[in-house]
Amino acid sequence: MMKNITAAITLLISQSLLADTGQRPDVQSVAAGKPLYEQYCLSCHKENGVGEKPIPPLIKEPGYLTAMPLNETSHAWHHGDEQLVATILSGLQRTQRMPAFKGTLTEQQASQIVAYIKSLWSDRIIACQGPKHMSCM
Numbered sequence: 822m823m824k825n826i827t828a829a830i831t832l833l834i835s836q837s838l839l840a841d842t843g844q845r846p847d848v849q850s851v852a853a854g855k856p857l858y859e860q861y862c863l864s865c866h867k868e869n870g871v872g873e874k875p876i877p878p879l880i881k882e883p884g885y886l887t888a889m890p891l892n893e894t895s896h897a898w899h900h901g902d903e904q905l906v907a908t909i910l911s912g913l914q915r916t917q918r919m920p921a922f923k924g925t926l927t928e929q930q931a932s933q934i935v936a937y938i939k940s941l942w943s944d945r946i947i948a949c950q951g952p953k954h955m956s957c958m
């Protein structure tokens with residue numbers, strides 16, 4: 822009995838930490854995520870997630886990728902919330918430029934940043950977020 826209750830509570834807590842793919846983020850998470858985005862992400866992904874402009878001498882370097890937009894003009898919304906959180910915490914295989922924030926940010930903070938990023942997306946894009954994007958638009 823106690824075990825079941827503990828399991829149920831653990832599930833509830835982990836679900837509340839992870840934002841929901843396909844749903845608008847709640848205002849508290851967005852408010853918590855914005856300053857974190859500004860501190861850790863803005864330098865590359867820029868104000869309102871518009872992404873960086875290619876820097877001519879650098880784009881020729883092997884492994885150098887330009888930080889894409891995280892607003893709805895690129896494909897960040899093709900990923901579910903959990904995958905976005907994982908990208909933030911673990912970085913990307915394809916480029917060293919996207920840092921792994923594990924040790925700097927908690928899972929909850931990463932999830933709040935995802936909430937902020939999603940606040941930049943329209944309802945239509947949010948409704949098509951994640952694996953559904955292929956059949957949705």
Ligand code: HEC
Binds near residue numbers: 886887889898909916
């Ligand atoms: C030093 C520059 C830099 C910083 C700082 C940075 N990123 Fe990135 N990010 C990149 C680059 C470069 C890529 C890969 C671009 C590509 O694959 O073409 C990337 C890719 C991503 C992707 C993958 C998007 C997709 O559509 O696949 C996400 C999500 C992302 N970044 C989120 C963040 C968040 C959130 C932060 C802050 C916690 C952050 N990044 C900080 C450079 C950066």
